[in-house]
Amino acid sequence: MDDILNPIAPRNPAQHVASGNALSEDSEVSKQTHVEDAEYIPLPSRGVFYTWDPKFWNLEQLLVRQLNYSDEDILTTKSYFDNGTIYNELLKNVIVDENKFPATGLIPVDRDTMLLWLRSKAFGEIFNIELTCPKCDEHIPVSWNLSELNIPTYDETVYEELKQNGEYRIITPLKQLGVKLIVPTIGKSMETEKMLAQKKIATKDTKDFYGTGSLMMIISGIEVDGKVIRNKNEIQNYFKKINLPLSDARYIRKQAEKLSLRYETKKNVQCTNCKHIEEGVEMPIVHPNFFWADMGL
Numbered sequence: 001m002d003d004i005l006n007p008i009a010p011r012n013p014a015q016h017v018a019s020g021n022a023l024s025e026d027s028e029v030s031k032q033t034h035v036e037d038a039e040y041i042p043l044p045s046r047g048v049f050y051t052w053d054p055k056f057w058n059l060e061q062l063l064v065r066q067l068n069y070s071d072e073d074i075l076t077t078k079s080y081f082d083n084g085t086i087y088n089e090l091l092k093n094v095i096v097d098e099n100k101f102p103a104t105g106l107i108p109v110d111r112d113t114m115l116l117w118l119r120s121k122a123f124g125e126i127f128n129i130e131l132t133c134p135k136c137d138e139h140i141p142v143s144w145n146l147s148e149l150n151i152p153t154y155d156e157t158v159y160e161e162l163k164q165n166g167e168y169r170i171i172t173p174l175k176q177l178g179v180k181l182i183v184p185t186i187g188k189s190m191e192t193e194k195m196l197a198q199k200k201i202a203t204k205d206t207k208d209f210y211g212t213g214s215l216m217m218i219i220s221g222i223e224v225d226g227k228v229i230r231n232k233n234e235i236q237n238y239f240k241k242i243n244l245p246l247s248d249a250r251y252i253r254k255q256a257e258k259l260s261l262r263y264e265t266k267k268n269v270q271c272t273n274c275k276h277i278e279e280g281v282e283m284p285i286v287h288p289n290f291f292w293a294d295m296g297l
């Protein structure tokens, strides 16, 4: 294998994986590894939402292989990048778990964890972008060290409930409605977004429906007369019937944030030219430099 011919990381030493050393970093989990250049990646969600298949529920890790030359076709397909499906296509390839976990079944934090690992292995841990200063248009260099990002975790009590039930129960303050919350998979989110966009076209509505749409995505059920309603249309009809107050809807969203783990990447960036400080710049994973790194070569 001639690494110079490798189009993904032409000169990156991390790609010299044929030696087998790539697996040595996390020896505890990698002992079970059979696929070359693959590692068990710990899932921050600990599989609590993967309830749709008993094999996957509370699954704590997935076997993922490193990027190789065969992924280049995906990484160079512009339409995948433009329509936002590129990482899904990539993950379809690299998740090599024998249980055949579907890439669309991941929730965002687990997907991001895999992408961070793939990126670190292929291009190293330093991720550089240029931010355009909103005040003076200067290009400001911003850099993240991926190895310094902390893996997000649930509060222990939240985790215990999710592990038991696969959803998190809350009571809304005004209507005292029992609501069960989840984190939707990437696949479900993509489906819903498509559906909402079509609904907007079909109804010639100027509203985006993303408010109610995203609310429906995080609600897995509501408790009515001692029963749990899980059908999304029935849930929506019930909300209409009781005229769910805005503050209850906001409370539901606020509570759902407890379930939505994410990497904390925000930093304040000062413009080198006009000294303007741009606050809370988040690391963009869907960015041309993430897998198409300018290696500075």
Ligand SMILES: [Zn+2]
Binding pocket: 133, 134, 135, 136, 137, 138, 271, 272, 273, 274, 275, 276
């Ligand atoms: Zn500036």
